[in-house]
Amino acid sequence: xxxxxxxxxxxxxxxxxxxxxxxxxASFCVNQAQIEDYLNDLCQEIEQRKVDNPIKxxxxxxxxxxxxxxxxxxxxxxxxxxxxxxxxxxxxxxEANPNSITEEKLDMWKKLRxxxxxxxxxxxxxxxxxxIGRLHDKMMALExxxxxxxxFDNVSADILIGLEDENGKQLAKNASMLLDLGVKHISCYxxxxxxxxxxxxxxxxxxxxxxxxxEMIASFNKLSSYLQDKGMTRYEISNFAYPGYESKHNxxxxxxxxxxxxxxxxxxxxxxxxxxxLDSFAGFKAKKTEVEDLSETEQIEEIIMLxxxxxxxxxxxxxxxxxxxxxxxxxxxxxxxxxxxxxxGETLFLNPVFYHLSNTIIANLLP
Numbered sequence: 001x002x003x004x005x006x007x008x009x010x011x012x013x014x015x016x017x018x019x020x021x022x023x024x025x026a027s028f029c030v031n032q033a034q035i036e037d038y039l040n041d042l043c044q045e046i047e048q049r050k051v052d053n054p055i056k057x058x059x060x061x062x063x064x065x066x067x068x069x070x071x072x073x074x075x076x077x078x079x080x081x082x083x084x085x086x087x088x089x090x091x092x093x094x095e096a097n098p099n100s101i102t103e104e105k106l107d108m109w110k111k112l113r114x115x116x117x118x119x120x121x122x123x124x125x126x127x128x129x130x131x132i133g134r135l136h137d138k139m140m141a142l143e144x145x146x147x148x149x150x151x152f153d154n155v156s157a158d159i160l161i162g163l164e165d166e167n168g169k170q171l172a173k174n175a176s177m178l179l180d181l182g183v184k185h186i187s188c189y190x191x192x193x194x195x196x197x198x199x200x201x202x203x204x205x206x207x208x209x210x211x212x213x214x215e216m217i218a219s220f221n222k223l224s225s226y227l228q229d230k231g232m233t234r235y236e237i238s239n240f241a242y243p244g245y246e247s248k249h250n251x252x253x254x255x256x257x258x259x260x261x262x263x264x265x266x267x268x269x270x271x272x273x274x275x276x277x278l279d280s281f282a283g284f285k286a287k288k289t290e291v292e293d294l295s296e297t298e299q300i301e302e303i304i305m306l307x308x309x310x311x312x313x314x315x316x317x318x319x320x321x322x323x324x325x326x327x328x329x330x331x332x333x334x335x336x337x338x339x340x341x342x343x344x345g346e347t348l349f350l351n352p353v354f355y356h357l358s359n360t361i362i363a364n365l366l367p
Contacts, residue, residue, distance in 0.1 A: 007270075008057040008252045009084065011042070011076060012263030013065040017100065021133035021198035022160075022191065027063045034281070038264070039072060041285055043079045046262050053258075055086040057249035059093045064120075066096035070108040077112045091248040093118055093156075098136040098144040106151050116154040116247075118187070119145060124174040128163045131208055132199065142177060149182045154245055157183045161220050162191030162211045168222020175223060179230055184245035188223060188238050190216055217356055236310035237355045246311075254310045256302060272299070297367060300324045305362050313349040324367050331364040 015035055016027045028034070058080065065073075080086065093116040094109055101119070109117075123129055124138045136144070148155055157178045161171065175186060191210055193200050202208040211219060224234060232240040236254065239247065252259060261268045265279030274292040277284055294302070300322050307314035319326055326332060326348065335341040340361060342349045350358060 008259035010261040012266040013062040050083045057091045066100040101144040118156040156185035162216040168219040171223040172226035185241040308350040313347040
């Protein structure tokens, strides 16, 4: 492992009070005995994989990390700070659902050096909150954000795009309420429907009608324009932030920085290798992992894909070092002339206006 290279830490808490109807992730309903058993394995993994590298960001994701009791949460944080060299000003994010945010937990997170909250709002339309299986209503979401903002300056909110009867105008109205409460960062995710979910069955039974692809893109564009008019930067395809409030943890992913992932299904990226923990409790307990050693072609593809989806751009010298001159690609010249791509020095950027076409553009630019 490279000496003294800054790294990030991701901790996966795979438990939820109730699985959302659209969720296809590795998350499981709460069982206290199972949580305690999992935390034992998790803390052991964190200790055993200790490195000397400085840690610049910590991110607790899930599942629902905010359902952990103060004691359970403190136990994990203590193990991290005991075994790792965490910067004093490290960004420390916790994902939270409105229904599991309490004043006691906010106090405890603050004391444990958490300085950023990512709150799963998803929508402020009551009917949709019920239909997608969320445990909070509109009032609770707004009240809990207000409560969180008393202690945390850096609060992010998630919004789902594509829900039934939620067009761009409705989304902008929702975003307006969040910004009025002091939310500094908004993540906008397009609704994806997976076959093994309740939502899929609801759609099959004609009990739910999400927006079609065209309506979804139009709604996203309307929301995107609204947020940018309000002074936010679209610094990544799905993420908007006021200047200085971009997620440093996610930027590290997109820059192909190194990170350690702890917990069930968590991924790590160290020394050019991707390592994934298995996403079953048995597999995680047995410490089984899947290792992917990236080929030069795969590294080139990653550099292009990750760099063009955000404000960081693609470092052309890194591509050249791997033997790929992207400027010789048959699409490159046209994209530059049409303003789809911009080259500044040795960095290539995708014009955010074309983010909705990024999959096609990226595919065309690959070797």
